[in-house]
Structure formats: structure tokens, C-alpha cells
Amino acid sequence: xxxxxxxxxxxxxxxxxxxxxxxxxxxxxxxxxxxxxxxxxxxxxxxxxxxxxxxxxxxxxxxxxxxxxxxxxxxxxxxxxxxxxxxxxxxxxxxxxxxxxxxxxxxxxxxxxxxxxxxxxxxxxxxxxxxxxxxxxxxxxxxxxxxxxxxxxxxxxxxxxxxxxxxxxxxxxxxxxxxxxxxxxxxxxxxxxxxxxxxxxxx
Amino acid sequence: xxxxxxxxxxxxxxxxxxxxxxxxxxxxxxxxxxxxxxxxxxxxxxxxxxxxxxxxxxxxxxxxxxxxxxxxxxxxxxxxxxxxxxxxxxxxxxxxxxxxxxxxxxxxxxxxxxxxxxxxxxxxxxxxxxxxxxxxxxxxxxxxxxxxxxxxxxxxxxxxxxxxxxxxxxxxxxxxxxxxxxxxxxxxxxxxxxxxxxxxxxxxxxxxxxxxxxxxxxxxxxxxxxxxxxxxxxxxxxxxxxxxxxxxxxxxxxxxxxxxxxxxxxxxxxxxxxxxxxxxxxxxxxxxxxxxxxxxxxxxxxxxxxxxxxxxxxxxxxxxxxxxxxxxxxxxxxxxxxxxxxxxxxxxxxxxxxxxxxxxxxxxxxxxxxxxxxxxxxxxxxxxx
Numbered sequence: 001x002x003x004x005x006x007x008x009x010x011x012x013x014x015x016x017x018x019x020x021x022x023x024x025x026x027x028x029x030x031x032x033x034x035x036x037x038x039x040x041x042x043x044x045x046x047x048x049x050x051x052x053x054x055x056x057x058x059x060x061x062x063x064x065x066x067x068x069x070x071x072x073x074x075x076x077x078x079x080x081x082x083x084x085x086x087x088x089x090x091x092x093x094x095x096x097x098x099x100x101x102x103x104x105x106x107x108x109x110x111x112x113x114x115x116x117x118x119x120x121x122x123x124x125x126x127x128x129x130x131x132x133x134x135x136x137x138x139x140x141x142x143x144x145x146x147x148x149x150x151x152x153x154x155x156x157x158x159x160x161x162x163x164x165x166x167x168x169x170x171x172x173x174x175x176x177x178x179x180x181x182x183x184x185x186x187x188x189x190x191x192x193x194x195x196x197x198x199x200x201x202x203x
Numbered sequence: 204x205x206x207x208x209x210x211x212x213x214x215x216x217x218x219x220x221x222x223x224x225x226x227x228x229x230x231x232x233x234x235x236x237x238x239x240x241x242x243x244x245x246x247x248x249x250x251x252x253x254x255x256x257x258x259x260x261x262x263x264x265x266x267x268x269x270x271x272x273x274x275x276x277x278x279x280x281x282x283x284x285x286x287x288x289x290x291x292x293x294x295x296x297x298x299x300x301x302x303x304x305x306x307x308x309x310x311x312x313x314x315x316x317x318x319x320x321x322x323x324x325x326x327x328x329x330x331x332x333x334x335x336x337x338x339x340x341x342x343x344x345x346x347x348x349x350x351x352x353x354x355x356x357x358x359x360x361x362x363x364x365x366x367x368x369x370x371x372x373x374x375x376x377x378x379x380x381x382x383x384x385x386x387x388x389x390x391x392x393x394x395x396x397x398x399x400x401x402x403x404x405x406x407x408x409x410x411x412x413x414x415x416x417x418x419x420x421x422x423x424x425x426x427x428x429x430x431x432x433x434x435x436x437x438x439x440x441x442x443x444x445x446x447x448x449x450x451x452x453x454x455x456x457x458x459x460x461x462x463x464x465x466x467x468x469x470x471x472x473x474x475x476x477x478x479x480x481x482x483x484x485x486x487x488x489x490x491x492x493x494x495x496x497x498x499x500x501x502x503x504x505x506x507x508x509x510x511x512x513x514x515x516x517x518x519x520x521x522x523x524x525x526x527x528x529x530x531x532x533x534x535x536x537x538x539x540x541x542x543x544x545x546x547x548x549x550x551x552x553x554x555x556x557x558x559x560x561x562x563x564x565x566x567x568x569x570x571x572x573x574x575x576x577x578x579x580x581x582x583x584x585x586x587x588x
Contacts, residue, residue, distance in 0.1 A: 132518075
């Protein structure tokens with residue numbers, strides 16, 4: 001499953017009418033079973049890039065199995081936040097690098113992640129920014145970062161699409177806004193948060 | 204006569220202190236057991252009177268003078284850091300009418316900052332001597348940058364980016380001819396090579412205790428005869444640290460002396476021999492790869508065991524993290540603080556990885572870190588960060 005394939009089928013209007021700030025955010029959240037494609041009024045009214053939801057559902061179903069294994073994309077330790085995707089993941093687990101590579105490639109496409117399991121490190125590129133992740137959970141991004149954001153904060157937000165590093169940064173909503181709630185583990189980037197962010201954008 | 208190196212290393216640097224290999228001796232050397240015990244025993248002695256402290260300070264200064272091979276213990280000034288030492292010397296020398304300082308392109312900015320601060324009110328000219336293509340300096344290039352207007356010549360004995368000695372004798376000759384004091388930073392060399400020849404020619408030589416197998420919080424400033432006399436002639440308020448100030452640094456001095464004592468037991472010849480062996484292991488694996496840029500000479504005989512490098516396409520911080528996680532190695536990564544090197548060397552943005560190979564490192568550790576460095580280039584994604 002490649003998130004890009006799914007995103008290509010989304011309307012791409014970034015209108016926030018679904019209360020999620022960007023179309024790629026909605027696509028990722030659907031894959032993680034946090035939202036439904038039906039929440040997008042453009043898709044349901046046939047104004048998306050495909051006439052029906054079937055191609056999207058089909059593309060999404062290819063990769064759903066990855067997310068049903070109670071596994072994680074990236075788990076942070078020694079940092080203030082974590083990015084679990086399912087219930088049974090403890091927030092400070094050690095990263096299984098081959099598994100993280102598999103999952104990230106599932107999101108981002110084959111060849112988008114380089115990993116050296118022997119050394120316990122992984123490197124990926126998201127929106128023109130390199131992220132370096134070690135098996136002890138540290139996340140490093142060397143490029144200039146928005147003020148007040150940790151590397152993991154940026155990574156989680158880029159993965160979830162709530163910050164588009166290419167475009168204007170959406171205002172922060174308190175110190176916990178970099179955290180992600182999935183499966184009831186951590187709080188922060190909740191539906192309400194997304195809704196608030198959406199309200200600052202003109203549809 | 205130096206003792207058996209392995210036996211001294213085993214007894215002074217027990218392996219059980221940690222599982223990680225330590226390759227950052229140029230930031231701070233590990234402290235041997237003798238130095239730790241000296242620090243401990245100082246505080247165990249209980250309360251000391253000012254007279255006791257003064258006596259102890261005199262004894263420790265004489266001990267340090269003997270370890271460094273200098274004749275007069277009153278040539279030694281104790282400060283809290285190298286920058287503090289340089290600040291005090293700059294403060295005394297800034298009254299001169301001379302208006303330029305000469306530095307090499309490999310100098311750390313901390314060595315120059317105190318002079319800039321002192322001479323902020325006046326227009327100061329910094330003359331930067333640029334290295335040749337192979338990163339070495341010619342004696343002539345320094346001679347042409349030193350004249351009657353030179354207030355001071357500031358150089359490192361060993362530049363960390365370059366990994367080799369600067370031509371101190373030639374620089375000293377040029378400085379002496381024009382009457383400019385020579386200030387030498389021994390931070391990278393005091394624990395690697397015998398610095399007694401530099402102490403003979405330098406007007407001021409400084410090194411921190413934490414690079415001399417001692418604790419943090421102390422720097423030693425050794426003054427040449429000419430500099431000592433000129434500082435003694437200054438008004439009281441402009442003179443370097445008073446005795447009462449130096450007494451506070453006594454525990455660190457005692458501990459550093461114990462550390463330097465261990466270094467004397469090992470011997471600089473043995474340090475050099477181990478360095479060469481370890482460099483050969485490192486270069487064998489890494490120097491033939493085009494993706495790994497090693498700064499300075501690639502011939503181990505032409506440099507010391509201080510190796511700065513970059514892996515093309517990877518940020519030094521990424522490499523540092525990977526070496527820590529994957530090879531259990533503590534290394535330096537990041538900005539080397541050399542603004543002039545950035546300008547002098549094309550394609551070098553100022554940050555690099557630094558491996559400091561020292562006498563307590565083993566061949567197995569170096570093999571492990573070399574293999575990790577070699578492997579890491581696989582993480583590149585076709586473009587530079």
C-alpha cells in the first residue's frame with residue numbers, strides 16, 4: 001500500500017470540509033481507521049478524482065493488514081511524544097527497525113526508506129526533510145524546524161498531515177499538540193484539534 | 204622509563220566503567236583512576252586553613268612544572284577555562300598600539316573571541332593564514348602575515364579539522380622577529396604529544412585540565428619569560444589571577460597532576476605507537492571510499508589520531524547518532540567552531556564527525572566503528588541533506 005496512490009485518488013482540494021486539514025491527512029487517518037472516506041463531501045458527491053469510492057477503498061484495503069497487526073510506525077522514547085498506531089503498543093517501546101521500515105514503506109512507497117537493521121538506524125524522507133530514527137527511539141531531523149517543535153513532533157505531524165512543511169504552518173494549540181491520539185494512547189491531535197485547525201483555513 | 208602500556212591502561216582505565224567505546228578524547232579525555240582518587244582524597248582531608256591551601260598549591264604547581272618540563276612554577280597561571288585564560292592575557296595585551304592579530308584558518312572561534320571583545324572599541328584587523336591544497340601550512344605564509352602591527356599570533360598546536368601539527372617553530376621565529384607574542388592553544392595536543400618544545404618557544408600556552416586526563420573546571424596557562432615580566436609590570440587590577448583565586452582550583456589541579464602522572468608513566472612514544480596502529484585500522488576500511496571524506500592527510504605518519512570526516516549525503520549528527528546506537532561509540536559530531544576554515548576549504552560547511560583515537564582505545568573498538576562508518580553510506584538517498 002502506498003499513501004501516494006491513495007492521495008492521488010483524493011480530491012486534493014485541501015478544503016478541510018471533513019474537519020481534517022489536508023486531503024493527505026484524511027487519507028492517512030482513514031488507513032488508521034480514525035476516519036472514513038465518506039466524511040469527505042467531495043468524494044461522496046463524486047467530485048473527487050475518481051467517480052466512486054471503490055478505487056479508494058480497494059487501494060486502502062491492500063494495506064490495512066499492516067495496520068491490524070497491532071504494530072507501530074514509529075515509537076518515540078526519551079522524547080515527549082510517541083506515535084503508536086494501535087492499542088497495545090506501549091509508548092516507550094524500542095523500535096523494531098525492519099518492522100518500522102516495512103510500515104513506513106507501506107505509507108510512503110517502496111524505496112522511500114533506507115534502513116540498517118544491524119546498526120539499528122533508519123532514514124526516510126518526508127516532504128523534503130530527512131528523518132533519522134534509531135532503535136532506541138530517538139528521532140533526528142537536521143534541517144531547520146519550526147520554532148518550538150521537536151523532531152518527533154515534526155515527524156508525527158508530517159506523517160499525519162496536520163503540518164504541511166511546504167506550506168504555512170498551522171498554529172500550535174498548546175504544548176501537547178505534537179502528541180497523537182490513536183487507540184487511546186496519547187492525546188493532542190484529536191478530532192477537535194483538527195477541527196480547530198480547519199477553522200483557521202478558508203474552504 | 205615508560206611502564207608496560209597495557210598494564211597501566213588496564214589498571215587506570217578499567218573496562219567495567221561502561222560498555223561504550225570512547226572516541227571523543229579531544230572534547231574531554233577519560234579520567235584515570237589515579238586522578239579520580241586524587242580528587243576524592245582532597246575532599247576526604249577535611250577542612251584546610253588558608254595556609255595549608257597555599258602550601259598545597261605551591262607543591263602542586265611545582266609538581267606540574269616538573270611534569271611539563273618547565274623551570275619556574277611561577278610561570279603557571281591557573282584559570283577556570285581556556286577562554287578565561289586567553290581573556291586575561293588579551294586583557295593585559297590589548298593596551299598595545301598594535302592593531303592586528305594573526306591566526307590560522309583552523310582556529311577555534313573561542314580562541315579569538317576574547318581579543319575581539321577586548322579590542323571592540325578599536326578597529327582590529329584579523330589576518331587569517333589559509334592552508335595549502337593539502338591542508339598544510341607553509342612557514343612563509345605565516346611570515347608574510349606577521350609584522351610590526353601584529354598584537355599577537357594565535358595558533359593551535361594541533362588543529363582538529365586538520366589532524367596534524369602546525370609549524371610552531373617557524374611561526375615562533377616570525378613572531379619573535381616582529382616582537383609579537385605567540386599564543387598557542389595546546390587543547391588537542393597536551394595529551395597526545397610532548398609539548399615541552401612548544402612551551403619553550405611560546406609566550407603563552409594554554410590547555411584545559413579535561414584534555415589532560417583531569418577534571419573539568421581548570422585550565423593551565425604557561426607564560427614565557429617575556430610575557431611573565433610584562434604581566435608583572437601591569438597595574439594590580441590588570442594582572443592575571445591572584446593567588447586567592449587560584450587556590451580554589453587546587454582540587455582540580457591535584458587531580459590533573461595525577462592524570463598527567465599516568466600519562467608520563469605510559470609515555471608519549473607509547474601513545475604515538477597506539478595511535479598509529481589504530482589509525483591504520485581505521486584508514487584501511489574508510490580511506491578508499493569516495494563517499495567518506497577524511498579531512499587532513501590520509502597518511503597516519505603525517506597526522507595524529509584525531510580524524511575529522513564527513514560521509515557525503517549524511518549530516519554529521521545522523522552519523523554520530525548511528526555510531527552511538529549501532530557501534531556503541533561516543534564520538535563528536537556537529538559544528539567544529541571554525542568559521543575561517545569554512546571560508547578556506549571549499550565544500551566544507553563547518554560541521555563534521557570527529558573520531559579521537561587514543562591510547563585507551565582498542566583495535567576491536569576501532570574495527571567496529573570503522574565497519575559502521577563504512578556501512579552508513581548505504582543510508583544515503585541520492586542527495587545531500
